[in-house]
Amino acid sequence: MADQAATAETGQHVFVALHDHEVEWKEGDDANELLTLPPxxxxxxxxxxPVMKRVDMKVKFPPGYVEPEHSHKSWHSICVLDGRMCVAGKDLRAGDYVFGGDISHGPYEYPDGCEVFCVFMGEGTEHIWDESQHLAHENTWDAETDAGKEGVEAQKAARASGKVSAG
Structure with a gap:
């Protein structure tokens, strides 16, 4: 974004207003480079x-996805926009909130998929997690949709075959 370049050059904050459709989704290697999560x-x-070391983003998790227990060199806050996020014994829905400080948190399960708004502040957006611990994860939440049930089974199979990488 041009406004972001202006912020970096001048050290001044800028006003940003945009439509959701104006920003493309990054996926695959582009998304993994940013968040260092399983595919x-x-x-x-x-x-x-860059002055505040703040990144505002939307993240979309497919049905059945499990975000490993992790930490960051920053903190983040999350607001659920759509779908389900299951963490810390809570089944979170649209409007619900999570704060993940710079201590270990998760795993997060997304049995039916989920879209969130997330703000990171600090030294990056990378997730620091243990692949062997993630591969051994056993789901604790059931999917409510057919797509979710298929996604949960696909994610379990991927973990069982070791097809998850730490980016």
């Missing part, structure tokens, strides 16, 4: 402020 997530960067 499958999509990311939309809405704003980046």
């Amino acid at each position: 499958g997530v999509k990311v939309k960067i809405l704003n980046y402020d």
Whole structure:
């Protein structure tokens, strides 16, 4: 975004207003480079402020996805926009909130898929996690949709075959 370049050059904050459709989803290697999570997530960067070390983004998790227990060199807050996020014994839906500080948190399960708005502040958006611990994860939440049930089984099979990588 041109406004983000202006922020980096001048050290001044800028006003940003945009339509969701104006920003493309990043997926595959582009999304993995940003978040360093197992494959499958999509990311939309809405704003980046290098002065504040802040990144505002939307993240889309497919049905059945499991985000490993992890930590960051930053903190983040999350608001669920659509779908389900299951973490810390709570089944979170649209409007619900999570704060993940710089301590270990998760795993997060997305049995029916989920889209969230996330704000990172600090030294990056990377997730630090243990692949062997993730491969051994056993789902605790049931999917409510057919797509979710298929997604959960596909994710379990991927973990069982060791097809998950730490980016």
